[in-house]
Amino acid sequence: MESSRKVVVDDEEEQRNWLDLPRDVMCTVFQKLDAVEILTRAERVCSAWRSVSKDPLLWRTIHMPDSGDSDFQLWVLCRRAIDLSSGHLLSIYIENFATDDLLRYITLNASHLRCLRLACCYRISDEGLYEVAERLPQLEELDISLSSGITKDSLEAIGRCCPHLKSLKFNMEGYRRPHVESNEEAYAIAETMPNLCHLQLFGNKLTNEGLLAILDGCPHLESLDLRQCFNVTLVGGLGKRCAEQIKDLRLPYDPTDDYPFEAEIDYGSFDEDYPSGISDIDFMSDDDYDYYYEFSGESDFSDYEYENYYDL
Structure with a gap:
């Protein structure tokens, strides 16, 4: 009997302590949830949680991954989260459902935004990013990953209008065939973003000339x-310069384990690209061989596919 009573008392004590947690502690707990979880679940638990969910300081960062809900519901929830920030929004991540209209809503209601991350948002365009550039001059971090419809023009606009930009991720899906070379984005970055500290160009079509322009x-x-x-x-010489100038350098054939998106690719066969059996490796000097081993930190080609690394 005493044991049963003790369990009941302990349960009541735990519940009372949980509800009486200081507001700042509750906000810290809520920050572990993404926006959809807060707006569709947490705020409905009780009046105390509902009150915490409306705290503008809770919405300085908005994280909205693709939850599987309809785009309309996610769009509505995202607008509500932005409204709840009351102008305090500093960072927002949107996966899959962003549109130019939503970007416009963000720029009109989050003038102090510092970080904008868009993943797999295939319905944004240069027009949407033009408004980002025009209305968010304090932007410091921009991530545009796997989003089609974006050209060098919007990158140039961002570079010209956002002088504080320190980090850019402009990622695409890497492929080898058909063989396409383009330095347009690389030149746009090099000419308009002199203050960049961090740059990710996963799957880009730039060549050595574009890389040199960026450096x-x-x-x-x-x-x-x-x-x-x-x-x-x-x-x-280009490899040596990269090694000397860049502290953290990821090479074309480096592992992709930490890349958050699908990164598998069909590399094809060596002979398809070089039917004559000749590749860049045939034109390397002995010094180039020695430098490659030193630069890659290996004594052989075990970490890279020998054929593919020079198969351009």
């Missing part, structure tokens, strides 16, 4: 991710 135009770069940029060959 010249962005002297403050500390990290550079070139994974699956298959037109880049980091040997000789």
Whole structure:
């Protein structure tokens, strides 16, 4: 009997302590949830939780991954989260459902935004990013991953209008065929974003010329991710310069385990690209061989596919 009574008392004590948690502690707990979880579940638990969910300081960061709900519901929830921020929004992450209209709503109601991250948002365009550039001059971090319809023009607009931009992720789906080379985005970045410290260009079509332009135009770069940029060959003088200038460098064939999106690719066969059996490796000097081993930190090609690394 005493044991049963003790369990009941303990349960009541735990419940009372949970509800009486200081408001700042409750806000910390809520910050572990994404926006959809708060707006569809947590705020409905009780009046105390509903009150906490309306605290503008809770909405300085909005994280909205694709939850599987309809785009309309997510769009409505995102607008509500922005409204709840009451102008305090500093960082927002949206996966899959962003549109130009939603970007416009963000720029009109979050003038102090510092970080904008868009993943797999195929319905945004240059027009939407033009408004971002025009209305968010304090932007410091921009992530546009796997979003089609974006050209060098919007990158140039961002670069010209957002002088405080320190981090850019402009990621695409890497592929080898058909073989396409383009330095448009690389030149836009090099010419308009001199203060960049971190740059990720996963799957970009830039060549060595575009990379060299970035190294010249962005002297403050500390990290550079070139994974699956298959037109880049980091040997000789360019490889040496990258090693000296960039503290954290990811090479085209580096592992993609920590990349948050699908990164598998069909590399094809060596002979398809070089039916004559000749590749860049045939034109390397002995010094290039020695430098490659030193640069990659290996004594052989075990970490890279020998054929594919020079198969351009």
